[in-house]
Amino acid sequence: MTSIPMPEEGTLTTKPVVDETNYLKSAYGIKSWLLTQDHKRIAIMYMIGIGIAFLLGGLFALAVRLELWTPTKTIVEAATYNKLFTLHGAIMTFLVLVPSIPAILGNFVLPMMLGAKDVAFPKLNLLSFYLWLLGAIGFVVVLFAGDLDTGWTFYAPYSIRTQTAVALAATGAFILGFSSILTGLNFMVTIHKMRAKTMGWFRMPLLLWGLYATSVIQIVATPVIGITVGMLFLEKLFHIGFFDPKLGGDPVLFEHFFWFYSHPVVYVMILPAMGVISEIITAMSRKHIFGYTFIAFSSIAIALFGFLVWGHHMFVSGQSSLMSTIFSLLTFSVSIPSAIKVFNWLATMYKGSISLAPPMLFAMGFLFLFGIGGLTGLFLGTLNTDVHLHDTYFIVAHFHYTMMGSALIGLIGGLFFYWPKIFGRMYSHLLGTISFILIFVGFNLTFIPQFLMGSMGMPRRYYNYPPEFQAYHQWSTVGSFVLAAGLFTALWCFIHSLFRGEKAPDNPWGAVTLDWKTSSPPHHHNFDIVPPVTDPYDMDDVYWDEESKGYISRSQQAALQELAAGVSGTQEKNS
């Protein structure tokens, strides 16, 4: 790496020093952030925004869990309870999980993984962020102005009859949809057009395959939710009669529209998480990923099959039995690529040299939680068991294992993995480990009781419940607070690192992908000189360097030496 003189520590400077080799110091002032076109700074703005939304959604979840401490009223009235779980679901889905990994980690690493300076359309990227912010503000207004009590699913005709702010929330979801579409479009074009010259499709890191598959879903499915909430909006305002049977509409049509988007969107949450897990497991095991091609194509397969299974949300909705049968069969097809990934990750760990640093703990936690989330999906894809389990706490537990236990653990694991790259600081492994243990224990304590009570007969979205389920609810509530403690520990660990963390090496984990072959934090333009493209998992390319406490790439070093020799060669000729 070229070295650029750094200001000595302790020197008093009246003006902050502009440092092009560090994107955090390449420009100063609030405008340099709010109007930035740097994908890395946009990623950090998303991180803060999504973090705040997550905190809000989490507080609603805790309020819901507190209310369920007793079978009747504990802290709030029924109407308030309905608003709490609606806002929890809507915020977590639309504001947190859908953007999460692509917007934060994807934005940060995607161009670097490709050896590019930025995404294809940096201004569009900034627009995506502001659309997200506008949508988020919309939801906050909903919160204070009218509330929302439809559940995050907005099912008609209840959503048409209710007095709450459905039209406003629909507008918010509509705007957020555009943010998602534009991000997907941006990523797709970037991956197609901006790979380093020698990077073929099969030399791309697996996270990029995950993000590419995600982009396909975002571009194809999101317009449908836009249309759906648009129709809901018009129905609410002008009583047109799409969905309300009183006006000649069909409520089941709304369910079809809704799930045509909302099922694929769970793959928008999980595919990038799977990509992150692929990166973490191979780097932390110091071993070449096992079965690159199968993992890459399984991402694409999940994205494609994911479009054909929405009807499994509707086995008891009144759709025809033949449709339900076809959807059940297709649903099982999605389980295969997921299974392939899990086996390939395990095979990657086989004969590895496994570090148990926080990112790997989260990756192993992912295997455990995704295992439960995926396998419990089998009960719900199976027709006759789903009839019993549909709309019970079994479902609630299942989708929290997949959406939170997997997608969100993937995000947190990914943050622990990329944190040194993003901020150039290491964090306390002890704090990271404690946060993992609390999150893992708290999560399972929250949701395992929900499986048990669900199959025994506890419906979801119940304010009052039969007293025999109280013990399960109480365990679940205790679990949710342990989980919250774990999440706050992780937050503390990150904040602590910013102020007290040791300086991070360029490549602390020994990953081979290009994003680790620049400084930590990266240059304003990502790379001084784009490193040579290698097999992204060829572990022989990197070796441990005791002096810098990090890994160094042989191919990159060789290229730099060659370049230096070339430069001095031309200098000699010139002289």
Added chain:
Amino acid sequence: MLHALTSIVAQQGSGGYKWMPERASSYAAEVDWAFNFVFWISVFFFALIVILTVVFAIKYRRRPGVEADNSITHNTKLEVFWSVVPLGLVIVIFWFGFSGFVDMRTFPKDAMVVKVHAKMWSWSFEYPNGVESTTLHVPLGQKVKLRMDSSDVLHSFWVPAFRVKQDVVPGRYTYLWFEAIKTGTFRVLCTEYCGTGHSTMLSAVEVQSPEAFKAWMAEESSGKNLSPVERGKKVFSLKGCAGCHTVTKDRKKLVGPGLYGIFGHEVTLAGGKKVLADENYLRESILDPNAKVVNGFPPIMSLIPLKDKELDGVIEYLKSLKD
């Protein structure tokens, strides 16, 4: 809380934890069989994943001087193997679920048809001879087909002990059928979110011996000589008025105003206007619920069609609610 945990553990000791409620319908056993089949397959794969994760994490933990074996990058045969085996398994799982589902969705010709009326937030049941009740009475061993409708939003009819569930959709009929194999009272719950009173939209199925059912039916259909107040009280309960209106002295507010002592008193309407709650006001509020809404309540009451005699009964009943 601890007590419940010990009881869960105790259950585990005595023949395994029960995942499912008691079985009271003819196809409950089939559903439970499919559930257990999927359960043990899941246990196997989950154990495999967890054991391999833990064993590898320990056995191949990072040690100085020990390098990872980077000669292994893929093994197509192995990968095809672990793609095809799960594929075969899920096809088998699909088949069991499908055949069970076919049984649920194939309606017997000789079933007794009961009409189910769902609305926010109550259930009522109407038998072939016109008798109505708020809990579903069925004879043991008799195939029963439910024809369900909703007068407002989506609801869902669930009897956990029967393993049956079906959404009730406004604007169309939906159906389900079952044959009860056990006498007793079993819970009916609404499982499609339907607003403030969703979790109180409960009822029960009373499975009676054929003789007991006959006796109950005879009593229900004979007792026609009720006084108007008694008739009104019955209609009030059957039509689900109690889902939103209390009739107790404390005049507790639910979604709608409490009705105790309302007759003859002045009520304030939305907008501040005051009216006297006389017989005509009550009549109008039943026949055109959103014409004059009481201040502080949402205009969401749906029209409940009543026969003249029922309407008269309800008004007499409301008049009787006083000290």
